[in-house]
Amino acid sequence: MKKLFILFAFLTGFNAHAGLIDINLSTKQLLEGESLEIRLNARDFTEFDYFDIDFSFDDSIFALDLTSIVTDLNPFGFISSPTATGLAISFIDFSANSGDFLLAAFNLTALTPGSSSFSFGQSGNFYAPGTSSPLSGVNLNATASAQVMAQVPEPGARVC
Structure with a gap:
């Protein structure tokens, strides 16, 4: 039983993904001329020193x-x-x-x-330090x- 518990703790103690x-959007509805803040928050990443991803949005509706x-x-x-479909982001660093x-x-x-929908292009990759193979x-x-x-224009004032 003790070995089973240790095995279970070992298997659940690790993330199933590399990141x-x-x-996150500051709002889901806004008016023409207003700004929308987009935050791309990364969680649970294993070591990397290079990445290249594309972020897509409709540039006929939004300007970057x-x-x-x-x-x-x-x-x-x-x-x-900027790209024809959104934003290209690349990063390289000499430390992980x-x-x-x-x-x-x-x-x-x-x-x-x-x-407009917001998403990542399917060709994005992150690379472990010193390798040319993408993180899985x-x-x-x-x-x-x-x-x-x-x-919406404000209604005109009526004079009586």
Whole structure:
């Protein structure tokens, strides 16, 4: 029985994945011209020193504010650039990173009414230090969505 308990504790004490990234939105509904903050929070990551991922959103509805991008990672190794479908994020560092951290946070400005979903491209990879093989088990399946509503003009004042 003691061996069974030790085996059970051993099996449940480890994560089944190498990392998970959540997509957190400051709001799910906003008006034209307002800003939406997106936070990409990484949890339970094993050691890595390089990654390359794509973050997708509808750029006909939202405009990316490149000056708003922040990260917990070494900013000298953090590279981001707009793409036709959203934002490309890459990172390289000479020391390993792991654990829980803010992968990136940035603002999008609502341009026009509509709904946009947010997700990661399927080609994103994280790499263990000193290897060219991607980490297995990184979960990039998170999704979120937000809706932009049209500005409603205030009703005119009636004079009696």
